Amino acid sequence: MKIYADNAATTPMSRAALDAMIPCLEKLYGNPSSLYAIGQEAKEVLERAREEIAAVIGAQPREITFTSGGSEADNQALLSAAALGQRRGKRHIISTAFEHHAVLHTLKKLEQEGFEVTLLPVHENGIVDVDELAAAIRPDTCLVSVMYANNEIGTIQPIREIGALCRSRGVLFHTDAVQAMGHLPIDVNAEQIDMLSASAHKFHGPKGVGFLYARRGVALTNVIEGGAQERGKRAGTENVPGIAAMAAALRESEANRERDAAHTAAIRDRLIAALAEIPHSALNGDAARRLPGNVNFCFEGIEGESLLLLLDDRGISASSGSACTSGSLDPSHVLLAIGRPHDVAHGSLRLSLGADVTEEEADYIARSVAEVVAYLRSFSPVWRDLTAGKTPFLL
């Protein structure tokens, strides 16, 4: 059996996305800035894509800026909000401890430039407490950035409540919706979102393309200087094939969203129940408020990379937050943020399911994980000490 269970890392392109992309590569190769016919046709494709994407999230087309992906959108959102804050003497930013590095590293850079950053805790369930956010907002707070759903543990944040709070306190609200877009219902007006980042390759579009939504009146700062594309806010000849494919992928994801989410969540819960049977294991993140396809567990006494390699041998593609998989000495900052000790965080496994997953596949995954975990424990000195009572079990 071959099962791709790493859809949070990236997704395969859909037929609809490919069908939208290929004509742009073959025939509509014009530059949208050119005045002749094939240039203007490409421009039409670009603007239609903008309208379609805006419609999915309840935005106006002019509020959508195309970027090279989620990382660029995050960078631009934060740098723009910081520049706006700076102008009004507001240099305090609130975010969370478990954001993607595209946000955390940009915040580090802003700190070096004199901004003050408060990272809210995300607690054991991986969800921000809105009361804690309310208490953290100061007169000089210029931005709140909280991700829509976490990329490792899939927990969904109280975006609507955060949006209402920020609006009432007059603070800009950005959300990194890279993992949520196409998988959860998003309405920037109802949820009072001022800025939002998304990336096509997480919803069956191509890699290297994404968008930033910025509410009318929120002035963007250029990250890429040059030509006047994207109303002068993002230079560079537009990635027309990628953008057309992104729009097609998003439209299709949105059309199938409710059906796919219901199916995927049911399989997810079946898999979570099966994996919870493994002794000394624990689900990471809230069991209910999580992305439909996200399963994330820690297994005590084993290390994640060896688990991944042996699952790969069985045809299962997954990921882990262990230090050895990232090449750093620390395990995932997300698992540490929800309070998992280092020892346990090294033994983590993320399975992010696609909408085509079957019950049979989930059962095969559960069986394979149970077997591999038992095998790795059979020669783990950590497991030996735990079972001998020399060190206490943490899970």
Added chain:
Amino acid sequence: MALYSEKVMDHFRNPRNVGVIEDANAVGQVGNAKCGDIMKMYLKIEDGIIQDVKFETFGCGSAIASSSMATELIKGKPVSEAMKLTNKAVTEALDGLPAHKLHCSVLAEEAIQAALEDYRSRGGEI
């Protein structure tokens, strides 16, 4: 391109000398669960020769394969030779490791050193 060489994957998938020696006279454990890899080596030394060796490892592919290869390199060898086993020799025998994975393999050399230290502290001659 795979992450690891065929040799590494062979030792990772079919580790040699896995387990425990109940009457080992040299035991060494290095690493800690905080940084992600732990290795434990058990040696049975008789007449200055490593008659038997077994290992237990909590760690990544690099750590498991390195433990396995290291045990093969010292089994049946005089203690004096095992003393000189380097991480470089282990890595070369595995047809190399990715640069960011070398630090995991260093543990094999260190675990053997720790076991030999234990042997010496029990009065063994090296």
